[in-house]
Amino acid sequence: MxxxxxxxxxxxxxxxxxxxxHGNGExxxxxxxxxxxxSENFHVIALDTRGHxxxxxxxAPFTIRQFAEDLxxxxxxxxxxxxxxxxxxxGGNIAMVFALAHPERVDKLILNGAxxxxxxxxxxxxxxxxxxxxxxxxxxxxSPKAKKNAEMLGLMVNDPNVNPEELSRIxxxxxxxxGDHDMIKDQHTRLIAQSIPGAELCxxxxxxxxxxxxxxxxxxxxxxxxxx
Numbered sequence: 001m002x003x004x005x006x007x008x009x010x011x012x013x014x015x016x017x018x019x020x021x022h023g024n025g026e027x028x029x030x031x032x033x034x035x036x037x038x039s040e041n042f043h044v045i046a047l048d049t050r051g052h053x054x055x056x057x058x059x060a061p062f063t064i065r066q067f068a069e070d071l072x073x074x075x076x077x078x079x080x081x082x083x084x085x086x087x088x089x090x091g092g093n094i095a096m097v098f099a100l101a102h103p104e105r106v107d108k109l110i111l112n113g114a115x116x117x118x119x120x121x122x123x124x125x126x127x128x129x130x131x132x133x134x135x136x137x138x139x140x141x142x143s144p145k146a147k148k149n150a151e152m153l154g155l156m157v158n159d160p161n162v163n164p165e166e167l168s169r170i171x172x173x174x175x176x177x178x179g180d181h182d183m184i185k186d187q188h189t190r191l192i193a194q195s196i197p198g199a200e201l202c203x204x205x206x207x208x209x210x211x212x213x214x215x216x217x218x219x220x221x222x223x224x225x226x227x228x
Contacts (some may be wrong), residue, residue: 008054013039021091024110027053033215086110120188167195174199179206
């Protein structure tokens with residue numbers, strides 16, 4: 001598979017590959033508090049997704065499904081036959097879409113703060129995103145900065161649009177993990193967990209950014225799941 005970008009990534013450790021996928025507008029540095037811990041047991045690879053961090057934008061569409069295809073190309077390029085996937089927020093959406101499209105390339109799946117569509121986000125968070133998206137889209141023709149902003153916000157307005165029924169196809173062992181004060185609605189997180197056969201649900205103290213703010217509990221929950 002050919003791609004029009006080369007991902008920036010950092011890697012650490014040896015063993016079975018564990019790929020970390022960050023959220024919207026972030027980069028692989030989001031997982032600073034995970035990499036040392038996880039790399040004691042796994043070959044950890046943290047990517048900057050297309051148009052984020054040090055990975056170029058390229059010419060392909062700026063969508064969650066494109067990012068999933070980028071991940072497939074990255075794995076092919078680096079001879080990674082199969083990996084555990086841990087995705088946070090939009091990274092969780094990428095991991096979810098990837099597992100639906102390429103289940104044979106995933107061992108275990110960890111979805112942290114993922115959502116099926118915009119309705120899964122609490123309205124007090126989503127409304128300003130949608131307003132910002134409309135404004136940025138309006139100015140996008142005249143301003144490269146507004147165009148980039150519109151693309152980033154568009155991911156949170158238009159993507160990933162996964163039907164909960166589709167999740168029944170995911171047969172990979174899955175951990176769905178979120179904060180008890182997450183920006184994703186609690187019932188939405190539970191819907192994701194209930195829709196994936198045999199998925200485990202873990203709710204930790206904290207907000208959307210539990211990996212960063214509550215790393216000890218987060219890392220313990222993830223490692224416990226991966227070691228099973």
